[in-house]
Amino acid sequence: VIQNESIETKQIKTCQHPKHDEYLNQSKNTSKQFSLQKVPTRLIKVLELDELAMICSMCKKKTDKDSQYLQTEEYKAPISRKNNNDNISKIGNHTYLFRKDILYTGEELQQFESDYQEIMTQLKISSEIKLSSKIIKMSNILYNNQHRLNLKPIYDPIAFKTMLETADKDLIGFFDELYAGTNPNTKSETTNNNNKKKLVSLCYFLASINNKYINGIKVDIGSYLETSGASSSSIDTLANIGVSVTRKTVNRKKNFISNEHQQTVDNYCLQNIENMFILNIDDYHNIHRRNQPTLLQTHNIYHFELILD
Structure with missing residues (x-):
């Protein structure tokens, strides 16, 4: 038994590197005794050895220079401990x-x-997403809002920004990026707020260039001009430069609103029925100026103004 243990101990104290003999033949001093040490953890998979395997200092050094091992995925270079x-x-x-x-x-x-x-x-x-891709994404959202959801244009900057970022996460920060381009640090709060409103209009115009059917803001501008008494030629001129729609489009929009007026009023009343009140005005005197009580003009607009106040 003692003899077997001695043989086993001797075998353990020999280098177990798979290329030990090859490295030894390449060495100039084949009779030199090399110190044994436990195989490094980083070389266990590379050499396919057991965790308790022992290799000599020569094999360890040559392994880190052997191209066969350096090209394997499992190989990890040694980390120097020198603090120089x-x-x-x-x-x-x-x-x-x-x-x-x-x-x-x-x-x-x-x-x-x-x-x-x-x-x-x-x-x-x-x-990063390109600016052109963001404009296309924004155009798709605004088109869907106008033609599928029948929503009116949003002019409030905060609500507009929230709407874009909620609809598409890729547009998070898009409006802020445009706002940063206005150099807000050098302007007053009032100017910055006005610039935000202008940026909302700019976004709608960019979307209308991408898709001509996104024309909600142009219709609003054309309707405002027509109501203000602008001539047909003026409205058409602004339409040619892309600011408004033509007078014909404005007229079609007016006819559509007129035909849908009853339904619009009904829907509004149903949505706000809890806040609605009805006033019966009869023989109400105009008290905005001195007048005889015998003079009755219930159709005067001042009566409605006073009651609403």
Whole structure:
């Protein structure tokens, strides 16, 4: 039994590296005794050895230079434990540690760092959504709101921004990006608020250029001009430059509103029936000026104004 234990101990104390004999034949001093040590964890899978396997210092050193092992996916280079500031070079945000077998100069490493930063910048740019794609996404949302949901244009900047970001997460920050382009830090709060309203109109105009059927804001402008007494030629001129719709479109919109007026009023009353009140005005005197009580003009608009106040 003692003899068997002695043989087993002797076998354990021999190098178990699969290429030990090959490395030994390549060595100039084949009779030299090399110290044994436990195989490093990083080389266990590479050498396909057991965790308790022992390898000599020569095999460990040659393994880190053997191209057969260096090309495997499991191979991991050793980490130097030296704390020599002369061997450490900081370039940009990265720290490079030199080993004796690295032959790169400082200039080469600076070039590598420059190439790396350029590649990372390109990857970041490619992952961002282009402005044209954001405009298309915004146009699809505004078209759906106008023609499928029958919603009116939204002119409040906060509500408009919330609507876009809720409809498509890719548009989160899109309106803020446009607002940042107005140089808000150098302007007053009043000017910035006005610029936000202008940006809402700009978004609608950009969408109308992408899709001509997104014309809600143009219809509102044309209707306002027509109500203000603008001539047909003036409205058509503004339509030619893309600010308004033509006078014919305004007339069609007016006819549509007229035909749908009864239904619109009914829907409004149903939606606000809890807040509705009915007043019966009869023989109400105009008290906005001195007058005889015998003079009755219940049709005067001042009567309604007073009651609503």
